[in-house]
Amino acid sequence: MKKWYAVIGDPISHSLSPYMHDHWFEKHGIDASYIPVHVEPKQLEQALRSMKLLGASGFNITLPHKQAAIPLLDELDETARIMNAVNTVALENGRYRGFNTDGDGFVRSLLSYPVDKDRALLVIGAGGAARGIVFALSRAGFTDITITNRTFRRAQELADETGSKAIVMADAEAHLSEFATIVQTTSVGLTEEALPLSLTHLGSGSVVADIIYNPLETPFLKEAKAKGCLVLNGVGMFVNQGAIAFEKWTGIRPDTEEMIQLITEKLGGNYVNR
Numbered sequence: 001m002k003k004w005y006a007v008i009g010d011p012i013s014h015s016l017s018p019y020m021h022d023h024w025f026e027k028h029g030i031d032a033s034y035i036p037v038h039v040e041p042k043q044l045e046q047a048l049r050s051m052k053l054l055g056a057s058g059f060n061i062t063l064p065h066k067q068a069a070i071p072l073l074d075e076l077d078e079t080a081r082i083m084n085a086v087n088t089v090a091l092e093n094g095r096y097r098g099f100n101t102d103g104d105g106f107v108r109s110l111l112s113y114p115v116d117k118d119r120a121l122l123v124i125g126a127g128g129a130a131r132g133i134v135f136a137l138s139r140a141g142f143t144d145i146t147i148t149n150r151t152f153r154r155a156q157e158l159a160d161e162t163g164s165k166a167i168v169m170a171d172a173e174a175h176l177s178e179f180a181t182i183v184q185t186t187s188v189g190l191t192e193e194a195l196p197l198s199l200t201h202l203g204s205g206s207v208v209a210d211i212i213y214n215p216l217e218t219p220f221l222k223e224a225k226a227k228g229c230l231v232l233n234g235v236g237m238f239v240n241q242g243a244i245a246f247e248k249w250t251g252i253r254p255d256t257e258e259m260i261q262l263i264t265e266k267l268g269g270n271y272v273n274r
């Protein structure tokens with residue numbers, strides 16, 4: 001019987017997940033389809049019950065439901081518990097189990113670049129996205145993580161929880177050249193021409209990542225590139241979080257590099273093979 005999967009969110013019409021998963025299903029000869037479902041917050045509980053009733057084999061959860069869905073699922077994986085947010089649900093023995101593949105998706109994307117896990121890494125931001133990423137970086141064996149955030153207290157709390165260091169923005173700016181890897185997790189650059197921190201002291205040898213993928217090149221990445229750094233945008237994280245979900249559903253590891261190219265072109269960019 002044909003299987004079906006979905007992504008639920010509000011809004012949902014611009015999601016690239018249906019394109020990505022349908023492409024992979026087709027490529028691997030899997031008789032399944034993936035549909036976007038618009039669910040408003042007040043309908044979430046009813047929607048999740050309906051998913052089970054109608055036999056969804058799995059689904060993704062996007063904004064604004066990633067936290068609210070938690071008590072409505074049957075089981076929670078460690079990744080979702082740590083982040084207090086779910087982005088992927090898989091049907092296991094008739095029960096819906098929630099995962100969070102965002103942090104690991106980011107790390108997989110980062111690891112396709114020449115990064116050294118033992119050299120200093122700076123995370124800018126201490127919100128939900130940063131949380132998933134810092135935990136995933138630690139799990140992956142990064143040993144020297146420093147967090148900076150506009151609201152220092154949040155950076156300190158996340159650092160305490162993950163055995164990392166926290167520094168105020170001004171110190172991060174002054175010591176930027178000491179970080180081999182820099183990861184931008186805030187929403188700055190999404191809608192405005194602004195930087196989360198000054199890049200004046202950025203050296204040319206760092207790998208600089210932004211988790212934003214639309215625009216493909218934030219002002220932050222543009223400036224880092226102009227300074228000679230190797231930059232990566234959030235397309236790789238988006239594709240890899242989807243690939244990890246796909247693996248949970250099908251057991252198949254899809255071609256992420258091809259998808260990064262397709263999504264980049266869909267967003268009007270030019271794919272550069274490294």
Ligand code: ATR
Binds near residue numbers: 125150
């Ligand atoms: P997300 O789940 O996307 O991480 P969040 O939990 O609301 O969203 O966190 C947003 C992050 O972006 C925070 O680190 C936030 O800094 P504060 O903790 O000081 O709020 C950061 N952020 C948002 N707007 C910012 C701005 N204009 N300048 C600097 N940091 C900003």
